[in-house]
Structure formats: C-alpha cells, structure tokens
Amino acid sequence: MKEVFDFLAANRVFYLATTSGECAHVRPMGFVMECDGKLAFCTSNQKDMFKQLMINPNLEICCVDANYNTLRICGRAVFCTTEETQRKALEVMPSLAKLYAVGDGKFEIFHLDNAQAVLQSMSGEKQRLSC
Numbered sequence: 169m170k171e172v173f174d175f176l177a178a179n180r181v182f183y184l185a186t187t188s189g190e191c192a193h194v195r196p197m198g199f200v201m202e203c204d205g206k207l208a209f210c211t212s213n214q215k216d217m218f219k220q221l222m223i224n225p226n227l228e229i230c231c232v233d234a235n236y237n238t239l240r241i242c243g244r245a246v247f248c249t250t251e252e253t254q255r256k257a258l259e260v261m262p263s264l265a266k267l268y269a270v271g272d273g274k275f276e277i278f279h280l281d282n283a284q285a286v287l288q289s290m291s292g293e294k295q296r297l298s299c
Contacts, residue, residue, distance in 0.1 A: 169202070169205065169206070169207065169298055169299050171287075171297050171298075172207065172239065172241065172283075172285045172297050172298075172299050173200065173202055173207060175231060175233065175239050175287070176200045176207075176229075176231055176239070177200060178233070179231050179232070179233050179234075180198055181196050181197070181198050181231075182196070182197055182198075182200075182229055182230065182231035182239075183195065183196055183197065183229065183230045183231070184197045184209070184217070184227055184228075184229050185227060185228045185229075185230070186217055186220040186221055186224070186227055187220060187224050187226070188216070188220050188223075193216065193217070193220060195217060197209060197229075198261075199257070199260070199261050199264065201256060201257060201260040201261075203248065203253055203256065203277070203279050204248075204279070206279040206280055206281070206283070206299070207241070207243075207279060207280045207283060207299060208248070208253070208257075208277055208278065208279040208280075209277070209278055209279075209280075210257050210264065210268070210275065210276060210277050210278075211276050211278070212267070212268070212274045212275065212276065213273075213274050213276050214274050218276055221245045221247075221278065225244045225245040225246070226242070226243075226244055226245075227242070227243060227244070227245055227280075228240060228241065228242050229241040229243075235289075235290070236289075236290045237287060237288065237289050237290070238287070238288045239285060239286070239287050239288075239297075240285065240286050240288070241280070241283055241284070241285045241299065242283070242284050243280030243281060243282055243283035243284070243299070244280065244281045244282050244283075245278040245279075245280065245281075246278060246279055246280070246281045247276060247277070247278045248277055248278060248279050249275070249276045249277045249278075250277075251270050251271055253277040254268070254270045254271070254275050254277060255270055257275075257277055258270065280299065283299035284296070284299065285297040285298070285299050
C-alpha cells in the first residue's frame with residue numbers, strides 16, 4: 169500500500185470515477201490518507217459523488233506521473249466517517265477546514281475495500297501493487 173499511497177501523494181491530482189446509471193463520472197481529487205492500513209479519501213454527502221457511491225460503491229482511480237507512468241486503482245468505497253477519521257483528515261490536509269469541520273454533518277470519509285492497483289509504464293509494462 170505504501171507504494172500506491174506515495175504515488176498518489178507525490179502526484180497531487182488524481183481522478184476518481186463513479187457511475188450513475190449507465191454514465192461514468194470522473195472528477196479530480198487531491199486528498200488521500202492512510203486509515204487502518206487502507207487508502208482513504210473524503211467528500212461531502214451533499215455532492216453527486218457521495219450519492220453515486222451510495223448507490224454503486226465500485227470506483228476507479230487513475231493517476232499519471234511526470235514520466236507518464238499510470239496508476240489505476242479499482243476498489244469498493246466503504247464509508248468510515250467518525251470524528252476520529254475526520255480529525256485525521258484535517259490534520260493530513262489542513263486546507264480541508266475551509267470546507268469541512270468535525271461533526272459538521274456533511275464531511276464524509278471512505279476507504280477502499282478489495283482494492284487492486286496496477287502501475288503501467290509508457291511502454292506497456294504492468295506491475296501489480298498491493299493496496
């Protein structure tokens with residue numbers, strides 16, 4: 169998991185895809201943290217992403233580094249929002265406090281279950297990474 173986390177953290181912006189009916193929806197993300205040995209992310213329960221993940225928790229994340237190596241992560245979102253996970257997220261990224269507060273009723277944390285990651289080089293070489 170460390171290699172996957174480090175890749176996402178080093179490249180700052182990655183893209184998370186969800187579905188709504190038959191349509192895919194992709195949005196940029198910039199927050200990731202480790203939570204109980206799993207990759208964890210945040211959102212607002214007022215956003216479409218949250219609503220889509222509640223209906224279909226399967227998602228995919230894609231991130232590209234400066235050398236065009238591509239990391240893809242597939243997994244299942246499991247919401248794990250507690251005051252403790254919210255506090256940890258605010259410690260990891262203090263700028264989130266402009267949007268959220270512990271116990272504000274909208275700040276949601278989720279981790280990935282059954283996550284599978286593949287790192288692929290420009291030449292097509294694939295490497296499976298543990299999540």
